[in-house]
Amino acid sequence: MVNETKYDVVVVGTGVVGCLIAEQALDAGLSVLMLEAGPKVDRQTIVENFRNLPPSLRHHWDAPFPPPPWAPVLETRTPGEENAYLDLTGPNATAYQQGYVRYAGGATWHWAGICWRMTPEDLKLKSLYGVGRDWAFDYETLEPYYARAEYALGVCGPTDAALQWPPKTPRSRPYPMGPLPLGPGEQRFTDVMAPLGLQNLPAPQARNSGVSYDGRPACCGNNNCFPVCPIAAKYDAATALPRIEAKGGKLLTNAVAYRIEADDRHKIQAVHYYDPHRTSHRVTGRAFVIACNGIETPKLLLLSKDDRHPNGIANSSDQVGRNMMDQPKLKATVEMSEPLWTGVGPVQGSSILNTSQGDFRSEYAGAMFRMENMARGSIGAAEALKKGLYGRALDQEIRRLSACTGLLVVEHEPLPSSINRLTLSDKKDWLGLNRPRIYYDVGDYVRRSAEQYTIPTLKKMAAALGATKFDLNPEFLHSDHIMGGCIMGKDPSDSVVDVDCRSHDHENLFLPGGAAMTTGGSGNSTITMAALALKAADAIVAQFKTA
Amino acid sequence: MRISRSTSPRIGRRELLLGMSSLSALFCVQATRAATLSGGALRSGVVHQKFMSVSSLLVPHKLNETIGIRTADAMIATVPDFPEHLEQLASFIEAKKPADVEELMEALPDVSLKNAAQSIIESWYTGAVQGASTISVISYEEALMFKVTSDVMTIPSYAISGPNGWTADAPPLSQLPIF
Amino acid sequence: MQSWHNSRRLDLMIQRSFFYTVTVCSLAVIALSATHPAKADPLGNPQRGQYLAVASDCVACHTAPHGQPFAGGLAMHTPLGVIYSTNITPSLSAGIGHYSLEDFDKAVRRGVRKDGANLYPAMPYTAYSYLTDQDIADLYAYFQKEVAPVDKKGPVTALPFPMNIRFSMSFWNMLFLNGKPYQADATKSAEWNRGAYLVQGATHCGTCHTHRGFLMQEDLAHPLSGASLGTWYAPNITPDTVSGIGSWSDQDLTEYLRTGRLHGKAQAGGGMGEAVEHSFSRMSSGDLNAISVYLRSLKPVSDPNDHTSSRFQQGHDVSPAVELRGATPIMDHNDDTASGAALFMGNCASCHGASAQGSKDGYYPSLWHNSVTGASRGDNLISTILYGVSRSVEGRQAFMPGFGGKSGDAVQLDDSQIARLSNFVFKTYGRSDVQVTPQDVALIRKGGPASPLLLLSRVGMAAGAILLLVLCAVVFATRRHKARNIV
Structure with missing residues (x-):
């Protein structure tokens, strides 16, 4: 059926990046086909999946999204699922067991909605600090796209300029909505951190604050942003899909793209996909957008190698799959004599960012600190029950542990490194496609930061909170901010895409999103991905106009 | 945990079974509502009554009867020796008439009975029954673990208030809500 | 979102209004009605006029989404085509800046434009006909002096034949348009009279809450006892304790009108939500009390299908x-x-x-x-x-x-x-x-069930247009008799 139609724009992936580009293209009058590897599942099903989970799995953000066999993921719940896809190596392999969702709507289903912009300095690591790379453009180029992305997603944030990030950097537009209130835990955390010089800022969040936005309701503090916002007060790309379809966009689910086809002149002609019956289909188009984020996008490019492109599509630089980044995360549980009461409001509502900037970045990584704002009732109950308590003592202990414990988190800024590399594994997935094999080492830049800077800071923070227990998990974990596999740059010999996320090798192939990010900074990557998506969308529409 | 797969696309039966068995080895949610007892309705009625009666001493909260019945059914189906332990607990309570759970737990003579009592308590608080090799989910919204903090926080996924209606104020730690 | 709701409510009202019109066109039922000139203080009081414009909810229809207040241009989708609201700012080129008080009065209370053409009954001039001369003068003063002129004409309404013959509206006006401003009932209190004046006039509650007869006229034997708007249902607001709102106190009613909600009983959605937002929530507590006093004095209307308890007392908390x-x-x-x-x-x-x-x-x-x-x-x-x-x-x-x-x-x-x-x-x-x-x-x-009357009128539209004048002559002589037979 679709084989017959040639679409203006074929978008692979229905996450935030794919949906933003699809909608921009539709608004410009272009025809759009979207391919999604996984199923389209209604919010009500996912919400009820969450509530029907065994208690231990309710803290596993992928658990309400069981992967169908043809769309497996890296972060798994069971050995069975692990054996189906996982192939991670290197000294910090588990720090790349990224959580993402191969459902229509993508990983924004279970993102926290946090929208920290990168700073002007974050884009100039090489020239300012002599590490990493410089971006191909400066902050002023990106700023208007940040603003547009904030309006496209519906971001709430502080109106007070002193509380906005990046500091002392002009914004072209205010946040579309004012800030959300802080609950007792985050307020106390903010107050206690301030004397240490650690400024806990109210986070800009793609969550409706006080009023509806785009027909979606205001946040009512369900404290369930991950794994799923039950009421769509948080932006997720699934909320855009009905609008995209209403505008004439065509959505194909359970369609696993496995080959990008280029012609003799390196122009992309088609994408091939498998349906769940393992039948292959081919769709043609004029422009192609691979919006599958930092793991599935490079994997698809590598899978698409042919005689003329022996290293894979878009890979004349041999940079596809290299520079895999994420913010390596450390977690510490603290217990205090005084109550904190996290869990009132969204699961994340504030972070310390001033720790991410400074001249020390020539030596070690900057970092973002945060206290998670998850309701800890079920965690407290599990601990109290383990102690064999009952009766009133049990109730009191659950209450105490819920109130007087907290989770401190630090996420380190990564550097792009060619050794952190995604290649094709010899192992095959359910469809017979090579799995992604990822080598990952957080690197000395991050390790030095942890030793000299962030772990000592975590301890200081715990002490200031009056912690009676400080339990640091020394293992680096994943932050689910997949970046770098199709790195952006001006020089086609050492980068994959240009300033508009267009492949250096193929004029009608766009690889926007996390994979294109040149560096990662310390904050969450989504709003930068969204800004890059809008920039790419402008370039795509402009390309059609001049054609 | 049962995973329901879409049936329209043809998944290899072998793969599906493999996936299912590895899942169910860890988590198997029983559809306890459908579970019928071998002893028939009369016997199950008696067991349910005993379970509720024992539970009302073990747990100082208001207990939902439907959840009690489903919990008892799940325990009968998945917890070894549960009917015997329940019987013994009921008899002990009948004989000694302890005033509350504290007195009962102090007085219980053997560890296996204490463990049985503790697992009943745990199921009410977590909303799940831990069987020999399975976990049965019985409740979420009614799980008692959420009641003790209900004055401060919401049960995740449920509204705490209207938009932006929450504040940084919290009641004293010592002030347990009234159940 | 908001504008969509607005147009939705208007659509419903207009759809109903059109029933009048097409009925008259098709069936050519004619009645005569007296007219009277405006006799008011020509100076008027713009502050009072502004308040009355709020009570009458003018802004809801005469403002386009994201448009300037009262500049018109709101598209209202009716089964017979799109009607655009007009610019009622005092612009000389695009609005009503050139209207005299008498012109204004004719438009608001009689549904006739300055150029003599009839307005479509999308404009609720039937209700506004109850407004007093003084209120008309006040409204006029407000629109001329306080509203900022906007020199931009909205889209022009162009309905298909025969609906584009605006003159046809005058037949219906003769039949159903109230002829004179509100007449106070001396046996009732001033507060009651104020309430009656507002309910029948400016706030036009009956437009939605009163059931309509076959000719889509309001069923004046059972006013405010509930009516379908196609999508939403405007419920019984008579003081019946089971079928109506007899169980509400005065305070309940005024709180509901002021806030759009009454805890444990009701909340305003659809058109009522808009009426609360634009109108009732901005009215004085004295007027809300007066509305309450009047509504609670009405004849209770009971629905025989109702049980013994009211719609506010059903169900209980149980978790599936x-x-x-x-x-x-x-x-x-x-x-x-x-x-x-x-x-x-x-x-x-x-x-x-x-x-x-x-x-x-x-x-x-x-x-x-x-x-x-x-x-x-x-x-x-x-x-x-x-x-x-x-x-x-x-x-x-x-x-x-x-x-x-x-x-x-x-x-x-x-x-x-x-x-x-x-x-x-x-x-x-x-x-x-x-x-x-x-x-x-x-x-x-x-959008709700299609009325058999609408179908009838559509079928009759072509024939009706051709035969209009002939029928007029015939029907005029035997109008009552004829109307009964058709019904």
């Missing part, structure tokens, strides 16, 4: 979760047969609570003890699910998203899902004898 948890597998696809209980848990409970008890602060209402679920028909529950609620009072928004009434809604429920969900909600939390079918939902999604 105690049965559902763990009994449903974790799914990687949608369950097309999901029960109403499961649909409730997945779509409604996150805000309204697992037992539909509402939020502690009352922002999200309980679904039991709620006029929507306690109603004897499904219209308002279906409409609420499809179109949601959006109402802003004193800077605070009351909002519920629509679940598929618009193609871009983030969550899309289909007719069958909404029917199952509605039946569960009625059975568990409301009036358990109410049944909703997917066809009921489809009908409301379409």
